[in-house]
Structures are given as structure tokens and as C-alpha cells.
């Protein structure tokens with residue numbers, strides 16, 4: 588990748604995201620087979636699972652272990668409030684077991700695990716260590732342990748997203764997409780399945796190959812590696828393929844993706860935009876930052892998210908995806924055409940209306956023009 592400045596950071600980040608993906612796959616399989624135990628609701632009614640806390644704990648632990656000489660700042664989604672009550676002992680035990688089971692596999696990914704299994708208090712400490720609020724100065728790791736938790740509990744798409752911000756700019760992004768197969772054709776196959784319980788009919792090779800994507804700012808390169816299966820070997824860089832955005836710039840041929848839930852993005856507004864710029868295909872509604880992955884890899888050309896007025900987008904929902912799409916050749920801005928600002932703390936402060944992601948400048952200009960002519964705040 589040329590610039591070696593972040594070589595160790597990128598290497599550790601890619602490995603820990605692979606490790607996190609293996610954890611998530613295991614928990615998702617259990618969740619789907621055993622029913623929905625250990626899915627909790629947060630204050631905003633959004634779901635949180637054993638996987639969200641466990642991934643946050645392992646990423647925090649592995650980063651601390653590998654960068655012992657630094658005072659780490661980690662901005663991440665989850666906190667320990669609902670894990671620390673007396674009623675949540677069972678939940679904390681489930682997280683502890685999941686974390687230890689996963690860290691025991693760390694050497695397979697070229698990472699060191701702890702000398703002895705972590706206890707509940709250490710796990711709570713690892714999770715709550717990720718309480719930074721970011722900002723314009725210095726280095727901040729940014730983690731969404733499970734993005735698209737709703738997709739995760741439904742047995743559908745989700746992502747593990749880790750990024751590094753330095754002086755307010757995203758410099759590294761790693762996106763693990765355990766259910767997003769290496770080949771586009773397999774996605775349609777997966778989408779036709781009701782849930783992973785029905786996947787026994789699919790050969791394990793096709794399903795097992797989820798992927799991890801990554802990019803370093805300024806390299807002009809974005810990469811994708813296959814996830815390894817239960818008994819596979821981690822091949823790291825040797826298994827990486829370059830990825831590029833699509834070359835389609837005719838809206839009539841373009842695919843646009845957006846969140847599944849109407850409550851997360853205004854579907855009728857985006858349908859109007861798509862129509863006015865000449866998009867003909869039906870939207871591809873997918874949970875999580877897999878939407879960024881789809882653009883970076885050339886499986887779709889446009890991603891739009893217009894949350895309701897007053898909702899503030901969080902940096903962990905976008906940081907990793909933005910740098911990967913940009914280095915793969917795409918364009919990411921707010922609806923006014925300005926770059927997203929990762930320097931102002933936990934939220935994308937100053938975001939103009941919504942987020943638009945395109946595979947190239949031609950589609951982006953058309954989309955921004957469509958927003959300009961269609962905007963009516965009462966829509967949102």
C-alpha cells in the first residue's frame with residue numbers, strides 16, 4: 588500500500604475484524620437456532636446482543652494489547668450500563684464466555700490472546716474503555732462492533748466496522764461483512780434464503796466466504812479478503828483482491844441501496860430522487876454498512892440515507908465505509924455536496940440533510956442536483 592505510516596495499525600485492525608467476524612458468525616448461528624435469548628432493547632428501542640458487547644470487548648482488548656505504549660482513545664457504540672446490574676449477571680456471563688471462546692482463537696489470526704481467560708470485571712473494563720468522544724486532535728479508533736444489529740438478529744446482513752481517525756480525518760477503515768459473499772451472484776442466492784437456518788442446502792464454501800474490506804487514506808487502493816471458514820487458515824494479505832467501484836454512470840443502469848427500515852431513512856423521498864435522476868431499478872434494501880461495501884466493490888452505484896429531521900448520524904456508522912468507498916474510487920458527501928466531518932466528536936455535526944454515496948462524479952452531480960430541486964423539509 589505504499590505509505591507505511593499506519594502499517595501496524597492496519598495489520599492489527601484487519602486481523603481483529605476477522606476475529607470479530609468469526610465471533611459474530613458463531614453468535615448469529617446460535618441466536619437463530621436457539622431463539623432470541625440475550626437480545627436486549629436499548630432506551631431508543633434498538634436491539635443490542637451478546638455479539639455487540641463481545642466484539643467491543645475483544646477489539647478493545649486486542650488494540651490495548653498491541654499498542655501498549657499509547658494511551659488509546661476508542662469511540663464505540665456500546666456501554667456497560669445494562670451489563671453491570673445485578674439482574675444482568677447471566678448476560679455478563681454469556682458475554683464473558685463468548686469473549687474467551689473467541690480470544691482463544693486469536694493465534695489463528697496472528698494475534699496474541701490473554702495468558703488466562705478474562706473475568707467479568709476485565710470484560711466490563713475493556714468495554715467501558717471505549718468511552719472516548721473523539722474530536723479534532725490526535726488519534727481516535729472508531730468502532731461499531733455490530734452495525735445493523737437488526738439485520739444480525741434477523742439472520743441477515745450486518746457488519747463489523749473499525750476505523751482510525753487522525754487529526755479529524757479518517758485514515759484507515761476496515762469493514763467485516765460476514766454474510767456478504769465474495770461474489771455478487773451469491774448475494775442474490777443468500778437474499779432468497781429466509782434465514783441462515785435454511786442454508787444447509789448451500790455448500791459451506793459459498794456461505795462461509797463472507798469478506799473483510801479495508802483501505803488506507805491516500806493509497807488509492809481498497810482491498811477485500813475472504814473470511815476463513817471453521818477450519819480454514821488465515822492467509823491475510825495473500826488472499827486480498829483489489830476492489831473498485833462500478834464504472835456505470837448512466838442512472839438508468841444504476842442500482843441504488845438504502846436502509847431496510849423506513850424509520851432510518853425516508854424511502855419515499857429517496858424514491859422521488861431516484862426517479863427524478865432517471866434510476867429505473869428497484870432499490871436494494873440492505874442492513875448495515877454492507878451498503879458501503881456494495882458501492883466499494885461495484886455491486887451498486889448509489890447509496891442514500893435521509894434520516895428523519897433531528898436524528899444525528901454517529902461517526903461509527905460511517906467512518907470505515909467512507910474511506911473504503913473513497914479509496915475504491917467513489918464519492919461520499921452530505922446532501923449539500925460537502926464531505927462528512929469526522930472531527931467534531933461522536934456525531935457527524937453539521938451534516939446537511941442526508942448522506943449520499945456514489946460510484947463516480949457523474950452520478951453524484953446528478954444526485955446532488957436532484958436533491959436541490961426536490962428538497963422539502965416537510966418530507967422528513
Ligand SMILES: Nc1ncnc2c1ncn2[C@@H]1O[C@H](COP(=O)(O)OS(=O)(=O)O)[C@@H](OP(=O)(O)O)[C@H]1O
Nearest residue numbers: 733734735736737846847848851873874875894898
Ligand atoms: N432513527 C434512526 N434514523 C437513522 N439511523 C438510525 C436511527 N436509529 C438508529 N440508527 C442507526 O442506523 C444504523 C443501522 O442502519 P442500517 O442502514 O443498517 O438500517 S436498517 O436496519 O437497514 O434500516 C444503526 O446502527 P446499529 O445500532 O449499529 O445497528 C443506528 O446507528
Ligand SMILES: [Mg+2]
Nearest residue numbers: 731734735904
Ligand atoms: Mg451502526
Ligand SMILES: [Mg+2]
Nearest residue numbers: 664731733734
Ligand atoms: Mg452497532
Ligand SMILES: [Mg+2]
Nearest residue numbers: 633634664736
Ligand atoms: Mg445499535
